[in-house]
Amino acid sequence: MxxxxxxxxxxxxxxxxxxxxxxxxxxxxxxxxxxxxxxxxxxxxxxxxxxxxxxxxxxxxxxxxxxxxxxxxxxxxxxxxxxxxxxxxxxxxxxxxxxxxxxxxETVKTFGNLDIESFGVSHDAAEPMFYVFHQDGKKLVLITDTGYVSDRMKGIISDADAYVFESNHDVQMLRMGRYPWNIKRRILGDYGHVSNEDAALAMSEVIGDKTKRIYLAHLSLDNNMKDLARMSVAQTLESRGVVIGEQVDLYDTDAKIPTDLTAV
CATH class of the missing domain: 3.60.15.10 (Ribonuclease Z/Hydroxyacylglutathione hydrolase-like)
Structure with missing residues (x-):
């Protein structure tokens, strides 16, 4: 299965x-x-x-x-x-x-042969949490809507086969953009969203030997672009020794078009 x-x-x-x-x-x-x-x-x-x-x-x-x-x-x-x-x-x-x-x-629920693990993130919601799916040694991590990736989170999400990982904004685009300052401050803060660079730094610390695919997710419509996110993440990862295209592949996500149904 x-x-x-x-x-x-x-x-x-x-x-x-x-x-x-x-x-x-x-x-x-x-x-x-x-x-x-x-x-x-x-x-x-x-x-x-x-x-x-x-x-x-x-x-x-x-x-x-x-x-x-x-x-x-x-x-x-x-x-x-x-x-x-x-x-x-x-x-x-x-x-x-x-x-x-x-x-x-921070609990695990089992459904048939599928174990689903929940973990907390840092976001301005009541008690935001995301999920890790475990099945027969395979591991899929979903993590968006977090202002930063803590060491605790990194421990939970490390060495997954595939990640859907927030790459929300380019810091310069956000700073120069049309949003009012209070919104910019929220997004940049610890309870907001991670930037392309911060996401890549966190990725570089959790990618393991099993990791093959990273999907860049929750891109801001106003403060990011797919090409920019992919380039920024790739540059940061490669500067930390992760070879894109050989070790790990990066994939886009879209606000209206689903990604292909893919095996982990």
Missing amino acids: TLHFSVLASGSTGNAIYVESGNQRFLVDAGLSGKQMDALFAQIGREMKNLSGILVTHEHSDHIKGLGIVARKYKLPIYANEKTWKAMDGLIGEIPVEQKFTFDM
């Missing part, structure tokens, strides 16, 4: 990632409309009605916009920690009690 995933959508306008292992099929976040989510699933040859559940990272709208709609429509279980459930109250409509499940931070 193989672990597969697709970054359905990633960016400041909406986020959703699909992960499957055999008949275990999970959506991480549902930050687009129900109609958009259905269309994204169709593009990778899957249907939301077959999901085992939805894992929530945090309550910001670009991660939960379509959550209530799709969960009710397809009667899907939702997993989130208690603080996130409280923060989502009033944002996703009524969810039947039989569809509400608690997934505490």
